[in-house]
Amino acid sequence: MGGLDCLLTQSANHASRQRSDKLSLDIDIIAMIATILKHQGLPEQEIRHSSTLYDEGIGLDSLCVAELSAMLEKTYGRDPYTSKQLPMTVQDIVDFYGGG
């Protein structure tokens, strides 16, 4: 493979890896929220990127948020809540880790 072809292939691989990393980040975060809801005995619900995390959205209460914050920190080494941010939606959390 010539130099340019090789570069294009590398860049395509990189882009696809980024897409799959982003997808796995989204899936992992949604799975964490689902786990917390399950532990609380709350009914299963569809969790979308645009879902609001609290109140009439997914309905996480303050203790669930503390749990989510600890779970995110344990998995990724940092989390939005202890970094003085208040994510409102699932997408805000994904964005915090640069997955937007």
Next chain:
Amino acid sequence: MKVVVVSGGSRGLGVKIVESFLERDYRVASCSRLRTKQIVDWEQAFPERFYYQEMDLTDNAACKRFVRNVERTLGDIDILVNNAGMANSSLLALESDESIDQVVDLNLKGAIILSREVSRSMLLRHWGRIIHISSITGQIGFRGLSVYCASKAGLDGFTRALARELGARKITVNAVAPGYLTTEMTGELNQEQILQIVRRTPLGRLGEPEDVIGLIQFLASEQADFITGQVLVVDGGLGC
């Protein structure tokens, strides 16, 4: 086997608390500013299940690093005993800013920061025990120890509030409030003061660290599942 953190395990009551958990096969972590011979002995005797770090608990960042190191070395923390504490004996009117900061930063803020760090992983496992070593003086006061008494009364309030926060995740938070114990901390008391305390104590003596251990072990056990938010006094009746 469960993992327990005992702050200030290098001397006094802390030594007896660490010892009692090691005897029961727990994995134990401790910290203090100076590594004593006792600590070196444990490091040699229990290399797999004793972890120690030299650190100052008034340094928030160091507290956070300590908790992460314990988790990496021994595993997630099940039980925290906030034991480290200090008392500077002085009338408040004569007490320096530094002395007030030292006592509040260690006895109250240090315990709060360690509890925060440890409670985060307890929340994920839906189980935990937090036990503060308070003091009867937080309830009855003592001349010349107003800052110390304030810090211990603060710890009692913290115990009740945190118990309410964490109860839904089966994490209990209690405090043990000893009377006067025969440790270095009471070494400053003169013979007259000691006799006065003994006279006022229905059981007629100062406490030994061993007098408190049974209660700490009970609170750490599954038997104490339904006890939280309490300050339990072990003082031979001094405060009754």
